[in-house]
Amino acid sequence: MREELPRVVRDDAWAPLVIRTDFTDDAAWREVVAALAQAVEGERGGESAVHLVEDRRWEGVPGDLALAAAARDEELSVVFLADDVTMRSPLRPLLALDLGADDYQDLDPVYYQELIDSPPPREVRVVPDAVHMVHGNMQLANVDFAEFVEDAAGDPDGGVRDATAASAPTGSEG
Incomplete structure (x- = not known):
C-alpha cells in the first residue's frame, strides 16, 4: 500500500506544476528542466517559472493517483508528469493530465448519458516548450483539453507543441 502522496503547495498559481x-x-531530467527554463526566457520572460516537484515519494506514481493528489489544489487545471516516456523520448514530452475531467461524473444521466459513457480524454503528451501555453490556456479556460488532444493527434510525434515557438524566427532568414 502506497503512503499518501505529499501535498504540493505552489507559490504561484500561474506556475505550471511538473512532477x-x-x-x-x-x-534526461536535467534536459527537461533546461527546456522548461528556456521556454520562459526572452519574449516569454514575463511568464511564471515552473513549479518542479522532485521528491522520490512520487516515483512510479501512475496518472490517476497523481491526478487525485494534484486535485487538492483547487486552482490547478492541469498537471504535468515527467514519467518514463519523458525520460526515454528525445523530445522529452511530459504527460499532461486534465484535472477538470472529473466534472463529468456528476452529470445527470438523463441528459448527458453519451458524455458519461464516452468522457473526453484526460491526458496528452506535451513537449516542454508548450507547457506554459497549455497551462495558461487551461487556467484561463481559453481552450478545452480535448483541443490539445486533437492537436497532438495531428502531430507526427503525437505531442502538443507551441506553434508560436515553432514559428519564431531563428535568425537565419534573410
Whole structure:
C-alpha cells in the first residue's frame, strides 16, 4: 500500500506544476528542466517559472493517483508528469493530465448519458516548450483539453507543441 502522496503547495498559481515520477535518468531530467527554463526566457520572460516537484515519494506514481493528489489544489487545471516516456523520448514530452475531467461524473444521466459513457480524454503528451501555453490556456479556460488532444493527434510525434515557438524566427532568414 502506497503512503499518501505529499501535498504540493505552489507559490504561484500561474506556475505550471511538473512532477517527476521517473528517477532512472538524471541527465534526461536535467534536459527537461533546461527546456522548461528556456521556454520562459526572452519574449516569454514575463511568464511564471515552473513549479518542479522532485521528491522520490512520487516515483512510479501512475496518472490517476497523481491526478487525485494534484486535485487538492483547487486552482490547478492541469498537471504535468515527467514519467518514463519523458525520460526515454528525445523530445522529452511530459504527460499532461486534465484535472477538470472529473466534472463529468456528476452529470445527470438523463441528459448527458453519451458524455458519461464516452468522457473526453484526460491526458496528452506535451513537449516542454508548450507547457506554459497549455497551462495558461487551461487556467484561463481559453481552450478545452480535448483541443490539445486533437492537436497532438495531428502531430507526427503525437505531442502538443507551441506553434508560436515553432514559428519564431531563428535568425537565419534573410
